[in-house]
Amino acid sequence: MAMALMLSISTCFAEIKNAKEETVHIYGNCSICKSTIESAANVKDVVQVEWNKDTKMAVLTYDEKQTNQDEILKRIGLAGYDSDKFLAPDNVYAKLETCCQYERAAKIIAKIEASKAVNLAVEEKVVAPILEIKTEGEQLQLKEVFNSYFAVKDALVKTDGTLAATKAVLLLNSINAVKMENLTKEEHSEWMKVMKDLVFDAEHISETKDAGHQRDHFTSLSKNMYSLIKVSKQETPTYYQFCPMANKGKGANWLAKEKIVKNPYYGSKMLGCGKTVETIN
């Protein structure tokens, strides 16, 4: 085995001109790592890398007129393997086989001053002072319903049918937990109108994992939530948003707490499609 390896190395080396040889340390665990590292690094007639999984040392042989050590180590880094010069991107490391995930030195996080920048997603989550205690009871009930609705919406933005189904169950529970006596007059009358349909849509969304099917029900769910939230005072503004292409081109709406448009009917395929048509305070 070693002989065969030696022979193959010597024949490979014969093709690299202006050969420069260096030994460097590359992190990794097993033979899968070895093949990943070497296939990322090797370039026919230009670069040949031989990594030893026990010593974690690699012998680089390369044509110094055509490339340099940095280029080779960068390729290895982008394949998920740290060296002393380059750190692999975290997301690539995370995708390595579990057996390959070598131990990485933790970074020393520096102290950073608070950023003055506006993070558009965060901007709208400013908490307003609590309203009169008398209405807090009712507020909490409908607030739960709305929060569960937003959770379903966010799951659909991610096109995660399984998550949407789970959140729809919570929505159903919060709808059923509402005590109509505790609602205000306007909320009560609106609640009477939409409750049955809310239950219907929430049930259907919870019973399937197919995002497409869930989105069909989300159209009517959103419409009813809209009429409900219009009569129910909330602490922070809610945005009523519209996408003209949803619902087979007929267009559909949804409610969101963030101003930046994230489309629940198309998810990442057309995340930004749509605009805010109304701000409900």
Add this chain to the structure above:
Amino acid sequence: MSHFIKNRVLSPCNMRMKSLIVFIKTNAIITVFVLFSSTIFAQKVVRYDLYVKDTLVHFAGKEKRAIAVNGQIPMPTLTFTEGDTAEIHVHNQLKEETSLHWHGLFLPNKEDGVPNLTQMPIWPNTTHIYRFPIIQNGTHWYHSHSGLQEQIGMYGNFVMLKRPSSPSFRKGIDDLPTLPIVLSEWTNLNPENIHRMLHNANDYPALKKNSVQSYGEAISAGHFKTKMKNEWKRMMAMDVSDVYYEKIFMNGLPSSELKSISGNELKGGDKVRLRISNGGASSYFWLTYAGGKITVVANDGNDVEPVEVDRLIIAVSETYDVIVTIPAEKTAYEFLATTEDRTNSASIYIGNGIKQLKSPLPRLKYFEGMKMMNDMMKMNGELDDMGMAMSLNQMDMNVVMYPEITGDAKPKQDDNDPNRYNANALGDLVTLNYAMLKSPTITALPKEAPIKELYFKLSGNMNRYVWSLDNKVVSEADKILIKKGENVRIVIYNGSMMRHPMHLHGHDFRLLNGQGQNAPLKNIVDIMPMETDTLEFNANVEGDWFFHCHILYHMMSGMGRVFSYENQLPNPLIPNPKLAQRKLFADDRGFHFMAENDFATNGNDGMAMLQNTRWSIGSEWRLGYHDSHGYEVETHIGRYMGKMQWLMPFIGFDWRYRKFGIDEQETNLFGQSNSKDLRSLVTVGVNYTLPLLIVGQAEIYHDGNIRFQLMREDMPITKRLRMSFMLNTDKEYMAGFRYIVNKNMGITSHYDSDMGFGAGITFSY
């Protein structure tokens, strides 16, 4: 310049006395004003001397010609402070003319640097002085506006700093350590050749970029129907970019390190401000950062309210000021600029220590993009936005091609698969769009000024590389007249299949993006296909100002207009406006040449063509090696009609000679007697591009014979294999294959009804 001296009307009676008093008064006023102004305007004159010279570079494996200024590429960074007077001496040491345009600067028209519009070119071995006051601040850049010089090194940073006492000075933003970066590209091909190849629809760049999208690749990706439908709609395979570049640079280097600024070493926790200008000739760049979020604080040299994003795309000629933070100690984080087509990138490592890499953007899913284009394109070439009313880059239709957002490509995907929409954790990456930009100050235009509304439709044709506004190129359109003092509002709709960075000289415009009175000020707007954007500006500086797509090869093809102020004073630098205009128009009227010849065993098959925006003069020949094979030459002079240019009527001349060869046909399909053995005829006819890109031809000879022909060339079977076929009513037919070896050479084999089977080598230019 305002007039310090008011006009005075003198009454004839008291003229003598009054005139004396007036004389003294006026002079006193003048003297006071001059003293006053000299204290205000006696700011620094900042002088730069730029020596423009030919040079040889070795950027990508071959020694090539480039242009260096003061011995460097990019050109030196020019820095000023608002209030300075800039004085730039340009010494042209090239053997050709040159010019320098100051992108986004407010200045008198004659300093704008557009040859044949605002000045005559700077001739070889002469020096031209640009002199103007700096009345603004921000990150800008400068570049040659002559020919294609911008592609080979004539680009550089142009930074104007705020006065520290300025009320718009932002603490924590304007006082950070800063680095100007100009992004650019390098190609080993001569840019004139690139321009020619683009006009000849040579798909060699696609081969280098692996974006040929052949039938073979379509089949293995499960997209045969997509490819077929695409060609049925008469589209050629499209990429987001046209040109192949060997290298991408940040300040002239593909990879560099930023370890300290102004002598201070960068360490964990530090914030750095990057003044980024896209000096590329045709590339858009995605900007991403290994150390986390990017905060955008300015755009096109104008402040915007800080907005935090995960990534942004910078259009050709745009500038963005961004702030990034170094999150950890002893680590240098990669700031990456990747071309929109994902084939290449440049990096700068910010900080001191081990380099933290950023995941590169993965290759595009071309067939997903093709499918999207099929849905968006009607048979007549018009685009259909399906009621989406898109604007301001809010909806990126290309997202279907981005694996990092919509997941990896899946071979042979079933359209009815309920799981085809994959959940993707990266789907909530925040990408900057124009609707997120807000000016910190009110930018509303003067209310009393009259409004002039203009509408433009960007039009284009990939197959013939014709790019225009309202289907008219610069040389085909009149100047657009505007009046000083009026508000000009322009609505632009992009009816073409590519995005375009539209740039206005001499003015900033408000981009109406829902931020009301705080609409951001820009000087270029990137419009994606089917988007509509509205911009407005106050016409406050007279002159002739260019408005054009900043993709260099589109601009040279005529995609632009000239805004001209009515009743402006004549430009002292243009003594002969008519001659200057002819030279300006010559840019898009140029003819492009292509030729190829197949040296095969059964004869020489070839063609040569000279074509420009609307005209084509071409010859095709089949020359056998002996009389029984025959010789024929067909020449056509045609004019393309219509926006899509599918129709081309022509007149021509057909000559052939043959002595009793194989496959003798006495009559053609219509029973007319065939003149195949000796023919010398004038013809009139028409070409029409049919679905599947088959060219149908109908021709009448002056002897009354009629011929119909169908022909398809260069059908992409695999990445390197092309197929052609032809058949006509003279009962002739041909079919063949060509294997592309390199840019100029291919190996062929074909069967021709007149000359039989043959194999050979094709050389093409």
